[in-house]
């Protein structure tokens with residue numbers, strides 16, 4: 001009888017092209033997503049060495065990071081040039097490189113355009129049991145479908161373009177099991193923030209995490225993508241959720257997904273992927289759903305998580321001296337005083353978007369809170385940035401855009417937007433933002449910007465209250 | 477990749493934990509299509525603080541940086557490694573690194589050396605006044621005060637670093653094995669071929 005295997009081991013073993021004596025493996029890559037920021041130097045490297053792209057058919061390019069989220073076409077349907085010359089240059093480089101190397105390219109004004117990690121699953125490009133890479137650390141997102149997906153640097157982008165493989169060593173495995181039933185007002189985002197608080201920013205280091213348990217099973221694919229998206233925020237190389245009927249139903253009929261007889265063969269294969277009974281992980285962490293509240297971050301590391309009912313911690317309360325020092329610096333940057341109730345913190349900006357929370361379900365959750373309400377007067381800037389043109393269309397079909405604009409939000413074009421300060425959407429220095437993105441690092445949303453990570457419903461509630469607030473008081 | 481086997485000189489005693497990639501190089505610097513010139517944006521937020529080690533003439537041109545746990549966490553941007561190299565840094569010593577950062581560092585011939593916290597504490601002390609010496613051949617970090625710390629490194633990575641191996645060139649030698657794998661894949665999992673967008 002063969003030894004029981006985890007989902008991770010099965011995917012890994014199915015992709016080994018060669019194994020060296022020291023254990024390093026040449027791993028085949030099934031899917032490669034390319035965007036404008038981490039690819040120009042890789043294509044340049046290929047050109048300099050006279051190399052071609054080995055499998056353009058397994059590669060998909062789409063711009064997202066530095067595209068402005070304002071209108072892309074003028075009244076005559078002509079593309080509006082990007083004002084920032086450097087951003088324009090990066091976009092032009094991708095527009096040139098994709099056809100030169102024979103890669104499918106979704107252009108900035110195509111309805112299919114969006115954030116790479118929203119586009120991949122939405123198009124059926126990302127599939128269970130595949131290896132997926134992208135020059136972006138939140139590639140782990142696609143693990144929500146049961147794909148082994150991880151971020152790579154530009155040299156590795158070049159390596160994959162040239163060889164369709166990567167030289168990798170096997171990671172350790174960890175199971176994060178979330179059992180029970182989520183309390184009212186608690187979403188997938190709160191689950192992953194809570195996990196990050198429990199594990200710490202480096203807790204998953206060297207590991208691939210499989211998220212299991214009744215809570216994960218009950219989540220939609222959108223929710224699973226949100227969880228796996230932030231695997232990197234607790235240091236993991238990748239996150240995984242075993243594919244099941246929910247996954248298959250999500251993928252079926254998507255444009256790039258298998259169809260006809262191929263569909264049946266694919267599903268039959270995907271059904272074999274779940275971790276075998278008796279397989280062991282290097283580490284197991286159990287989390288009780290009852291312990292998870294609507295959550296929010298107070299500092300500048302994603303591990304700085306509190307329930308919304310919490311108070312800003314006193315740095316001297318941390319056991320670890322270097323954490324004390326880090327907490328002091330965080331509070332200084334965040335302009336917060338220990339002992340302040342999280343619900344007393346005013347916010348001036350609201351960002352609903354990013355590959356963590358910009359899918360239709362996220363927009364529905366936020367709209368549900370905002371329906372018939374308005375943002376508070378002290379909230380100066382509130383934007384909703386759908387994850388893709390298709391999400392945007394669907395939201396408009398459901399009338400969500402109207403709810404957002406009635407509440408005083410701006411309704412934008414898809415892209416990474418205020419998730420990272422490299423396009424025009426930035427949070428002003430010294431101001432706070434309740435943000436549905438994934439990172440609260442110093443300067444992440446713009447120089448001096450102060451980020452509080454929350455779920456879409458919590459961001460919407462914060463907009464109405466003008467401060468961080470408990471979404472449970474807002475049940476419509 | 478340029479070959480590297482020895483690094484010697486002053487070290488920036490930074491020491492902080494969880495130094496993320498937005499600290500190493502903020503996103504606004506990523507709008508470039510070149511690998512060079514990023515040193516200007518390196519550690520921007522740390523350099524904004526008066527009296528920081530990066531602008532202290534005492535450490536000018538230091539080839540080493542000492543940090544706390546989880547160095548390079550956050551984004552996959554290789555710009556972090558490029559920016560450090562552009563600043564003249566050839567090695568980072570820390571108790572742990574993010575997986576992606578250590579991969580990116582390796583690809584750029586930047587040593588990411590793991591030593592236990594006790595060794596880091598000692599090196600932080602030495603770094604304030606004296607040089608630190610790293611020898612990749614013998615896998616040691618030494619100081620003028622007879623401190624000697626051994627570090628682990630993957631033998632393959634060590635070989636590539638010392639010889640400045642082009643990794644893509646190396647993998648391309650396995651082209652036939654890749655072709656065999658691809659043929660088997662099309663037979664076993666034909667549904668993997670994506671329909672074009």
Ligand code: SF4
Nearest residue numbers: 138354355416419420
């Ligand atoms: S939305 Fe943010 S995290 Fe996601 S791909 Fe864009 S920049 Fe990266």
